Amino acid sequence: EVYWEKEPKLDFSHFSVTGHSNEQIQVPAGPKNGSVGPEQQSTSEDIGNQATVSIFSSKTKIDLMQLTPDETATLQNLIIEDENRNHAEDVMDVLLIILEELEEENEFGSILEILIQEFENILAHGEFRLAVKMLGFLKKLPHKNTSHKSWQIPLLNQFLETVSDSKVLKSIKEYFPKFISDDASQLKAFREVFLMLHPKAVLTLGTLLSEVTSADALHYLIEAITILSKQDLNPLSQLLKMSEDNLVELLVTILGNIDGNEPQKLMLNMARHPSPSVRMEALKQLLKRSGQVQRSFLFLLEDPSKLIRQEILNSLGSERDKISEYILLEYLDQKATNIADRDHILACYRALGKCGSSRSITFLKAAMTEQPWSDIFHFRELPHRFGAAVALTELEIPEADIILKQATHSFFPHIKRSARRAILERLPA
Template identity: 25%
Template sequence: MAIEAPSTKFAVDGPEQQTVATFVQLLAGAVKHHSLYPENHSIAKQHLNKIFTTLSSFLKDNQVLHLVIDKTSIIYDGSILYEGKNNDNDIAFLLGRDGVEWIEFLREIEQWEIQSLLKLINLNRRSDIDSDGNIATALWETDLPHIEYKTIDLTALDIPLLNFKSFQVAPESATTFDSTEEESDTSIQDDELSPPQDLEDTEEDASHDEPGPSLTLTDLDTSLWQLSEMEKFQLDAMIRTEEEGVDTSSIIDVLFILLLLQTDTQEALDIMEFLQDRFQDCLQQQRFKYALRILVTLNKIQSTDTPLQKQLDPLITDLFQAVAKPESLRDLELFFTSPDISVPDNEIAALWKLLRLLPSSVMRALAPLSGKVDLQRFGLSFISIFETFGEEDPQTLAEVSTELNEKVCLLLLPFIKRINIEPATHILTAMALHPSQLVRSRVFHLLLEWNAVNTHKLFPLIEDQDPVIRQTLLSLISKKRSPRMELMLCKHIQEKITKSSDSDYILACYNALGKTGGAQCIPFLKKQLLQKSSLGTLFASGGGAHKEGAALALMTLRKAEARKIVQEGAASIIPDVRSACRKALGGKHAS
């Protein structure tokens, strides 16, 4: 007995109906997009999880979710929660078309059952001659344990039936022309010898034995069906393309059409996720023109002044930020390190264009690849990306500069010299800490030439392998007093050069501390001077340099408190303390 269609209304009242409405919308969206991605795809899994979570939240307080299908509508508790369209992408249309009156989801349902339902709906979208079944039949065959349904009995409907028994594609043909003639002669003789039959019998036999209309195919030259080697190759390529999935261009078109028609933010977000995933697939397949097309179209949407643009703007911005991250561009590493020579030039040109459309943060993804890129092939284009973004966002270029390959850094120097002095100095200051000795030396001397050495930011260079850089930096530090630099030098001496054997370097550090420091370093210098030397330190090649340097720094401070410490040390019973203090005082015991 068919269920009587309830009165319908579009209002969604209360949290329970809201949950059901969300579930129905998610289910409809999954059916709409199910053919775009395989069921084990991350995007498809995310959508499936949302559907199952929403359904589970409803079934937590209810034994069953009962949905009525009325043509292109889905009804719950007398309210229309979904109104679809007459096409094979619409869940309500598909269920109604195949005779499903209602469908129920029971409390103990499992996620695989939802996945199976989506799969069987997708497999039975078409209702033409090429389709062998329908959704109702598939539900019966699959027998999902926690999904119940009721279907219309199509056989009970007043549908005219056609008897195809009288139709024949072709009669049985004789094996040879001679045998046909012989049978024909025999039949004539039989007709002549046989007695006349009753008319009624003749009509009855005719109704059973009379052949229907026939179609006889003539033999064709088989050479017409033989494919050339090139045709076989093209056919194989077409088959592979078809097997690998739906045409990329069509998918992109469909996704953008759906995006522009959406009024629901969640639906728009789901489509943006599909677009992001399609973008990454294009990069993986080195189909950069399609990836570029996605970004260009999103840019156009974002540049329009419409209510839709305001709704989509944050979603588009998030997508651009997401695809610019290293994890999204990881497939470019394989392309840059093992470039496929079969990739057309126009595809490679599209790659450079799409990279320029991304946010400047894309430099974080590209910088680590700079040492792996085939610079002979991609060098100029690769470097131009950093030039483009470096001028508009010098901060990010500065942050990634130490990750750039040595050769890339050196090739960027002419560009850095051309831009404004302030951003150029910022970039060079960061690049001066590059792991490459050659880069550090070139950049440091360029900053020195510009009188733009920031001693605080370049402080790590006081222990550079290049003695010229070390001495120059310590000399610059010594030019003015700075409480901040005073603390930095104290920490460096205490943590980095305590066991150093380079006496000249140790003395240079203490000398710089004496010239840049103030009263706050006096306790530290006093401790360094008067503390008892360990046996190892006493006989180390640089052991006495610390006491000598401390005494020298105390005198250089030009403070009475500091001078008094040195004078008292000159009378110490400890030989190395007494020697260091007397040397700082000029070789005389001060009174």
């Protein structure tokens, strides 16, 4: 045996031994002087042997163990408790004690192999407290020993990588359907065990996001993935490439909480993802981390999704901003002439009017009044001419009002029509 159990299996102090008071064993009287002859000594031994035999004899009429009803119930409860007791913690404690005392590298590695199996079994039963206890002990172990046990560190690092692998962590999927989210201590241990794993655990934890039904558990799982990914982004990067669109969208949200150049590059890649919902989430995260539209993701202004184009234009036109103004001026001057989507062109001009200033006056005046003969025979305003008029109304500055007023009296009907319509749309209903 490795150790003696500290807890008794059965405590007989709860029970009493009773017998019949009128039953006595008669022992022949010896000499008064107290001496015992050979025959008397033999007789005493025979009587003693008979009494001993009678205790264990199935035919004895002496009832040595008459239990009261309360004692019987107590005994039954102790038996049931022992049968239902989870001995996983006892086994783990013994292994950890042995591990701490070992002096040989090979033996140390062998115990770690057993602990890997125990860890997998612990997760399968949702015993996160024991998992935290095991990992916490092993993380502290190198600090307890002297330098002559330096060989422990690589073995312990390898252990942590192994238990963080999908082959081990997949066992937790067996427990998830039984997860009790209102158990505060269980949730705390659930969170702690994942935070103690190697970053490669993200490859498995990420796939669990779509299987968790508890909001609290999902929150802690996202937190663990975020923290582990800050240590090493590669597992999350791999997961983004091989997951379903709905999972990728959630992972992009997590990626948005990680600072640095590499996460930024990865986010820009996600902004080109085939799924519109993933691209939209990538744009939201890019805007959140940058505070405003940057040239690095201005390509989304020509995204196939109208919702994404509108999202980026809403951001550009959210406030008066010099950078946003320059971005839209450049875009409208160089690229928008090749865009056939009339609504998109008008939306770009409207955003320019909301973020622009007097710096945009020259461009907008030219867009509205130049080449007056180009569309004289058109019954519908050209999008750039009408868009420029809309932008001038959105600027809300005197210079813009003067240009619009002059345009309403223009000789050219289409210029006059564009200016008057833009002014009417600006008026409150």
